[in-house]
Amino acid sequence: MQEKISTLQGPMNISSFMKSNKIFLLFLWHMHQPFYKDPLSGKYVLPWVRLHGSKDYLDMVTILDEFPDIRQNINVVPSLIQQISAYVNGEADDRFLELTLKPANKLSTGDKIFMLENFFLANWDNLIKPFPRYHDLLKKRGIRVSHGDIDKSILFFSDADFTDLQVLFNLAWIDPQLRAKDHDLRALESRGANFTENDARLVIEKQIDIMKKIIPSYTDMHRKGKIELSVTPFFHPILPLLCDTDSARMGMPDVSLPSIRFRHPEDAEMQIRLAIKYFRETFGFVPEGMWPSEGAVSAETLKIIRDNGIKWIATDEAILAASLNVPVRDNKGNLVRPDILYTDYVYNDVSMFFRDHTLSDLIGFVYSSWDPEKAAHDFYNKLLMIHSSSSSGRPTVVPIILDGENAWEYYKNDGHDFLNTLYGLINNDERIECLTISEYLKNHAVKNRLEKLHSGSWISGNFSIWIGHEEDNIAWDYISRTRKDLASSRPENMNGTDEAWLHLYAAEGSDWFWWYGDDHVTDNAREFDELFRHNLMAVYKSLGKEVPDFLNIPVLKEDRGIKPLLPIRGFINPTIDGIVTSYFEWLEGTYINVKKSGGSMHKSESIISKIYYGFNADHLFIRADSKNKFSEIHDCNCITVHFVKPANYKIIGEKDSARLYRKEKDEWHATEITMPHAIADIFEVAIPFRHIGVEAGDEIAFYITTDMESRELERYPWRGNIILNAPSPDFDAMMWY
Template identity: 35%
Template structure:
């Protein structure tokens, strides 16, 4: 056994796409506030509870803006009775239930969107309501026989099961409502909104407070989460997928200008919420290319990170052998920026396997892997575990509470493992970075861009984006937009350029998720055309992709390694 210390970075990426109709301000999907009350509050609570723990927490700027909007809307309702612009959240405070059968059915469908094993089955009272809702879905002519109490109870329970485990353990209001179990009143529903408001208003500050104390490092993603390498050069997809079929557009018009806009806007948003400049950038989906790293270096970032398979592809392309340690940062050519690479195997164990294990066994297994790495490596290694900060935990018992509690405790106490951050590692007397003569463009998913381009439906999405960008450029060149109109159109274009729409296009994804995101994408594009003073093309009135698949974890996550 070696006495070398292994340095470990846990990097949690917090990200939701723009769910608002940017013209009306209405939230079309509720996932931002639901992940706040379940995941973002739990994740910060675990860090608060373990003073010796350290981590990197990365925020997509467009997520921060939505959290602020939700917080303001809930505050506006509670203080001035201003309507909330999220249908599901607003339903909690509606004095009476709509008589419209379609609205009732939609509400029941929305309240069934929870993990069956971990959220629904855990609470018999909620399971009974969901069983009834399932029956009504199969017998829709019965929906008018539902009374208001059923709707009230299923709404309250849905929000209770989405509460974080640390909230359930510490908030007496939540404890009381769970114990009550049924017969929820309007007062109870308003109390749920008050709880949600408390969580929304404090969550960003809690991360900021930990960063000020040096307990975490905060980093940033480009504003609306675009795939920067593809915007800079669509052909970069061929570097890891030589035979890929690309969209009809040979390049994204003005791609570098748009990448720089997302970075500038993202940094400004980060400063607004946290009051300082981040030193690191998790490029959207860990997507990197040689040109992307150079642009990030131009913006003064000290580090970026990507998937382990990007490094493996690059090592093979450089012909420098597979014996090169992946557990350290690398630099490319003359660029000053260091690039860290995710240990895909360890990250995927947390994301896809450990939810099936007892928490103590899972943490012991992870530590055994880390000890083996420390024994094997000749120099003190830096291991990067990088993953979504929200999507895995609903598959764990009690939202990952036992796993995360044990993880931070065991790691922070381990004599051979040192939790650190990327910037702290670079500032320490760490080994020099490795040198890469060439970087093969790719992402943290399989080391390729196959999740966002190459499929016929994904390519169709890119061609639609290319069409609206050409219309945007034409409107700007003709001077059709005032300064204020241009600023609004820039943001709307940024939303259209986000990665999430392309992620979900394709029949291998679940039908409902594909439909939700495809509708949102067409709405985003249509809104931009109208801002430019044009009628949207007729094809935007028609669905262009449908899903029928059943991927692991519902498709919200992907493995770093393809099975």
Template identity: 40%
Template sequence: MSHPLYVAFIWHQHQPLYKSPDSGVSVSSSQKYRLPWVRLHGTKDYLDLILILEKYPKLHQTVNLVPSLILQLEDYIAGTAFDPYLTASLTPAEQLTQQQREFIIQHFFDANHHTLIDPHPRYSELYQQRQEKGQSWCLANWELPDYSDLLAWHNLAWIDPLFWDDPEIATWLKQGRNFSLSDRQRIYSKQREILSRIIPQHRKMQETGQLEVTTTPYTHPILPLLADTNSGQVAVPLMTLPNSRFQWVEDIPRHLQKAWDLYQDRFGQEPRGLWPSEQSVSPEILPYIIKQGFKWICSDEAVLGWTKQHFFHRDGAGNVQEPELLYRPYRLETPAGDLAIVFRDHRLSDLIGFTYGAMSPKQAAADLVGHLQAIAKMQKDHPSEQPWLVTIALDGENCWEFYPEDGKPFLEALYQNLSHEPHLKLVTVSEFIAQFPPTATIHQEQLHSGSWVDGSFTTWIGDPVKNRAWDYLTHARETLANHPEATEENNPAAWEALYAAEGSDWFWWFGEGHSSNQDAIFDQLFREHLFGIYKALNEPIPPYLRQPLEVHEARADHIPEGFIHPVIDGKGDEQDWDKAGRIEIGGARGTMHNSSVVQRLWYGLDHLNFYLRLDFKSGVAPGRDLPADLNLLWFYPNKTMNNSPIPLADVPDIAPVNYLFHHHLEINLLTQSIQFREAAEHFQWHPRFSRAQVGFNTCLEVAVPWADLQVPPDYPLRLTLVLSDEGCFRNYLPENTLIPIDVP
């Protein structure tokens, strides 16, 4: 029997709990929020996603709404939630304090400027003033209308383009400047109006059958780590664990029950699917999920790979080899009953999350549909009674900031293409499982303990700062356990503070791996939630909770923290490179680079390109202060291929420049022209075509397509940079090492 290829999109909508527990528990009182992202993402990302889908009724999808997100949306809808950004936005410009003015100049451009600021001339004008003249100049020279306009634009720019045809919004966008306090108050009212439509629209589309809404444990905790922090050692046996072992498995049914109850109340039916926070699973948590009544969960292909002891290789086009293992639901078999599980295609999910925003919308949509069509053809080559299900599951809010018009043209092009493709059928997960119950089985004890990040928990535990946070949480949890009289009924504040502190987001930001300009606030919020436990129990506050867990300052050298998509124009846009790896060169230890004209090196990647940036001392000119040529040389560890030495004179016989390399990109810094070569037999170099881009202005930026290097996905490369003049070696960097690169 010939089946279409079934595709399940699952969009995960989540924000951490930004509400400070000090704000009281009365619904009528105003709630103090530390950050504005529930309100801003609420006006930009949650409603438009499903309104666009609604225009294509044949296409069914799944959306996951985290309970803590729903509760925060409801605070804003009720008008009881106030964050510092909102408070400033509703303050008459003449009454802004000096501290507020500094805050506005520093934070009211917290957005991707390419997509949210540059399209609006007045907002872009203010942004360029801050970037080019500095915060001090703005503070000294801006007048009241400048502040009032910035307050308005920060809120307007986050309203999704889908709503721009609203007469009031259209008027504001056309007005551009000279916004009054009354305008800003009306913009805030419009935000609340959009927020108020989110849950009803999800409920309506679930009732018509086009949407399935799922839920997550109450405050998004990592359930396997609540059961036992030692589960971190399943994937990483040598992981350094916290001093105190956290083992509070009884908190798991509490989080599940609270999520279940809230869902039933808001959606008028029982949930079927559960998105485990960060797609984190372990054998220990399954009985609680089954007992609560959930029918299916989702996780990542890395977890399936560990479970099956099978690494999912991909071909040069990025398609999974042995797709029949990944593209099917599995039955998790436990003594408590059974549970279905689907595993997402990590690469397809990441393409939407991190790469397609850098492509034209039509090209990106065609690329995704092309991948699905290729999988559909593979399904025909593997005839079976059981059709395939491709699961694409990802964060449904953060990626759109990098897309033109917040992803609207991409989603419209994608849905248009999918509507006309007879071999592809979009379904909710529950629809598919009801029609095609899983036939493959994974026994409970076989299931790997891990998450979507490398199939491990290293993002949330194992780092010294993360471990210290777990120790703080363990002490607070034990303190609550020593108060059996403090039940959820008679002391809800203690329990709500505990649930908040058990959320995954704080641990994500602690220590190495992830960083943002709000790290200090996340640190503060975590400690405030712990503070709330002791306060509700009338226990003394441990002194360490009054101090940050770590020093929050800009770090020097670090590895990449995520995909990047810089514009290659030689201007070194700070937002474009904020998640790139960084290596300090000038003034580094060692003899070679103490007086280097190269100050620092940045590197990063996405699914399309490898990116490199060099920052120079100001006033540096190639051919005068700097050798005229930069050579990029790629080394492929443990791979059998033709390799050749660096094709320059006077290369010293020291590692790593005495290695043999396979690819060589020579960039003339005077003309920005390139020559690309590949090593051949007998230590020869043969010219090859390259689509590499070079930009040299205030810095040097380079993008090298993976297609030039012709390497398979998930492959490790190493890179060194050599400066040369007239074919003679002059210098190399970084000193005594190679830049590590992993093809995505």
């Protein structure tokens, strides 16, 4: 490690080098949404800027008024601020907003179907159930529904039902503390039902009023020193990949790269310059800090960041460990080198802070299911443990960095009970100082110099989310081809205002790539794919050129193959009894998570949560798990396994039998063959390879559906197929080596 770190001596705050009585806690909340404006239609495709704008951005800073000694860091993405401003100025519109304001008696059948599919996109437990009427409407529509169910259910919804749905969907997405402080919103919440068109208009007006306060409140709190505002490159791109897609090889030596190498550090610089310019115009000052999109860094990007005047950045502990080639945690995730993690660094004259991955993720993904006071005390006690184990001679710096908006719908009361308790504990404890990053840097000038910087992001320390999968690589090639055509027509964009170039920069954003590949699932994947391609199409339209045919071809591949993170490690021989007989019976197989949608904003509750599979020399074994016991699920009476490769077969698993069907000339024919299966707590089936035409080494592709009376409810995975290879004759012997 001594080869990778050297010490810089500078002006010292002597007290910080005595046995420290404090730990320095750096909260950084990252505020970000994709750029939802469709450049071809001018419409905002999804409503999340408006909805998070009325639920999450304002209260995250106003809560600090109650805690005089709590100071925070708020990182903003300029493309988010631009969208907020568009709504505030009456320049943004989305279909959800249009249908909220449309009188119920004027709604078309298509409008009603859209509303029943989309106006329950909220966490059911925390945003819908607190409103009894809203929950009743959800139950009336149905908890698990297909498109066919919704087509039928609109017959049972009156105009009054749709008016209530218009109001309640938008009311639920307003922060509960802000609702409680507003007389009109309190009255609506108290009434609970029987709303009017005027009520729908009122709720939208209140949402916009809340959004109007975001930028002034951020500016005011920054000037008071309660928060520090920092910035992310304008359209949230992965800077190292803009500089050079080959940089992915540092963290993924065997990664499959796009066919066209993308290497344009000038685009990375322009995304930074545009961000700083827009930030200065909005808030009236130049930011000192930056959270690079997804914490993605490389040596080349740090030079660009430094040259544009940024003084500090933050990223993840995985980058630190890889840069030093020293693990900070053991293989169980326990922190073993707090002396390395809980300090500050400098690389290429830019100060760097590395987030505690575990503590940050506890807030982001774990504590939401806990009692909020217990969660707050647990986090606080972990901070005290850090304090008690801190060594003398250097400050103890604990960076906690996560999304500032996406976690809170998982929490009761939108996270206020948790945050109020936690901030109260910290505010009253002199051992913990919660401060801004620039404030810390002003008083602590001793740094550790990093001699090498790993190229990667906060997720796994690499770029696997945004490059390497076939879909990711196709998208990069689309950008490369479009950029080449643009550069040949307009080679320079010196001031960053050229419309065609701005459309290209929007397509360079990371959000489109987030939904390509196997890593994440959303019901809105097609909308994101269209937004990505429409931004590239807009480049050509701005140039007055014909849009090339390749941009009309979706990046999403319906026949994509999905593979698990863990390979099959050996033969299995599970007991087919519909219960987990032993933890070990499926251990050598593998599994995939099959959430119907990403996060909490689901259209319907998914039945299956995981699919396990494995094999022995003669059989393929498949298991499906559910949140509830299958024997207790009454709106699903059939689980079907569909084989696409090497031949078309399906096994329809019902309570009493699992019959094999074979497809011939586009028609399904029942065979006399039934499979050993069980449906109880879980679904299990054993399938002889010979019955589905599988030979040793063959590739097998399958998916599963849950059905009710021959009607498909859900598909798993929702797009593509699960891929595996049948074992070779020597497979089991090879697993011993």
